[in-house]
Amino acid sequence: MSDLVTRLRRHNWRITPQRRVIAETLEGSHVHFTADEILERAVERMPELSRATVYNTLNEMVALGEVLELTLDGRSKRYDPNADHEHHHLICEGCGLMKDVHAMADPVDWLPGDERHGFAVTRASITYRGLCPECQAAQS
Amino acid sequence: MSDLVTRLRRHNWRITPQRRVIAETLEGSHVHFTADEILERAVERMPELSRATVYNTLNEMVALGEVLELTLDGRSKRYDPNADHEHHHLICEGCGLMKDVHAMADPVDWLPGDERHGFAVTRASITYRGLCPECQAAQS
DNA sequence: TCCTTCTTTAGACATAGTCTAAGCTAGGAT
DNA sequence: ATCCTAGCTTAGACTATGTCTAAAGAAGGA
Numbered sequence: 128m129s130d131l132v133t134r135l136r137r138h139n140w141r142i143t144p145q146r147r148v149i150a151e152t153l154e155g156s157h158v159h160f161t162a163d164e165i166l167e168r169a170v171e172r173m174p175e176l177s178r179a180t181v182y183n184t185l186n187e188m189v190a191l192g193e194v195l196e197l198t199l200d201g202r203s204k205r206y207d208p209n210a211d212h213e214h215h216h217l218i219c220e221g222c223g224l225m226k227d228v229h230a231m232a233d234p235v236d237w238l239p240g241d242e243r244h245g246f247a248v249t250r251a252s253i254t255y256r257g258l259c260p261e262c263q264a265a266q267s
Numbered sequence: 268m269s270d271l272v273t274r275l276r277r278h279n280w281r282i283t284p285q286r287r288v289i290a291e292t293l294e295g296s297h298v299h300f301t302a303d304e305i306l307e308r309a310v311e312r313m314p315e316l317s318r319a320t321v322y323n324t325l326n327e328m329v330a331l332g333e334v335l336e337l338t339l340d341g342r343s344k345r346y347d348p349n350a351d352h353e354h355h356h357l358i359c360e361g362c363g364l365m366k367d368v369h370a371m372a373d374p375v376d377w378l379p380g381d382e383r384h385g386f387a388v389t390r391a392s393i394t395y396r397g398l399c400p401e402c403q404a405a406q407s
Numbered sequence: 408t409c410c411t412t413c414t415t416t417a418g419a420c421a422t423a424g425t426c427t428a429a430g431c432t433a434g435g436a437t
Numbered sequence: 438a439t440c441c442t443a444g445c446t447t448a449g450a451c452t453a454t455g456t457c458t459a460a461a462g463a464a465g466g467a
Contacts, residue, residue: 141413141414143414143415143463143464145414145415146414161454162454162455163453163454163455175415175416176415176416177415177416177417178416178417178455179415179416179418179456179457180414180415180416182455182456183414183415183456186456196341198338198339198340198341199338201336201338201344201424202424202454203453203455204341204455217382217383217384217386217388219386220389226384226386228378229379229382230374230377230378231377231378231379232372234370234374234377234393234395235395237370237371237372237374237393238357238368238370238371238395239371242357242368242369242370243357243368243397244357244399244400245399245400246357246359246366246395246397246399246400247397247398247403248357248396248397249360249396249397249398250395250396250397251393251394251395251396252393252394252396253374253391253392253393254391254392254393255374255375255386255388255391256388256390256391257383257386257387257388257389257390258386258387258389259384259385259386260384260385260386263387281433281444281445283432283433283444283445283446285445285446286445301423302423302424303422303423315447316446316447317446317447318424318447318449319425319426319446319447319448319449320447322423322424323445342422342423342455343423343424344423344424
């Protein structure tokens with residue numbers, strides 16, 4: 128059984144066949160899909176699955192805190208099933224390739240008190256940008 | 268004359284009345300507007316200004332590197348005229364209020380070599396999230 | 408079995424952004 | 438001054454992404 132499904136079950140969230148397919152599709156890949164990409168792949172296993180269910184289900188998993196919503200390119204949201212592991216993202220400005228990465232320190236510690244404007248700061252995520260090896264080669 | 272217009276002129280970019288109004292609207296505020304918010308405000312000064320021109324102009328200013336495009340909420344892009352000052356963003360999860368902030372360290376320095384996956388990493392931006400003072404008060 | 412509640416579905420709707428084709432403007436050449 | 442050309446602006450159509458609605462479908466409890 129998928130780890131994400133296990134985590135979702137703990138919230139007393141009913142695991143329907145549709146939700147299971149969506150969760151397994153999300154977790155089965157190591158790239159971060161958009162909602163429509165998940166729909167496209169999930170429909171191969173369950174042809175009658177509807178677009179609305181995919182969007183609803185993803186939003187609910189985000190609300191439960193078990194999936195992260197990423198808005199890194201301004202086009203469409205992407206979904207990351209690793210909500211339980213602290214990580215950041217590295218994106219290629221050439222082709223859009225995205226990798227999960229880990230920094231050596233917590234960026235919350237780098238924000239001085241006088242820069243917090245009275246906020247209760249709870250988390251921080253870093254978006255690294257650069258060129259992947261293929262795009263570096265293509266450019267030279 | 269606005270600083271942004273000065274920077275844009277250096278690119279041999281024709282400063283038309285429309286572009287001037289858009290640049291000044293963008294720079295005149297200390298919040299980061301969406302394209303439609305800029306249109307709404309710019310139209311007060313130039314009623315015949317079109318939506319397409321605002322979108323085209325903002326995209327060109329981003330391409331010239333003089334304006335940053337922010338995709339922090341997944342709804343719409345926001346535009347930040349301070350492309351020449353390194354800074355990050357602090358966002359209230361209650362009301363969406365956004366502040367520019369400065370960190371004590373450069374996050375690029377905290378990404379180990381074996382986490383770079385061969386990328387040439389050029390920049391990094393941090394998104395801090397938390398609750399602003401008003402939303403903290405409302406919650407208790 | 409029946410009832411209630413939650414889930415799913417198709418399609419309409421909303422929002423954000425891009426594209427197209429036409430007309431407009433400004434500066435350079437003559 | 439007039440023409441030419443390149444670039445700019447415009448309205449509106451179009452696309453992509455995401456949300457909402459109303460009705461039908463499933464699932465568990467009395």
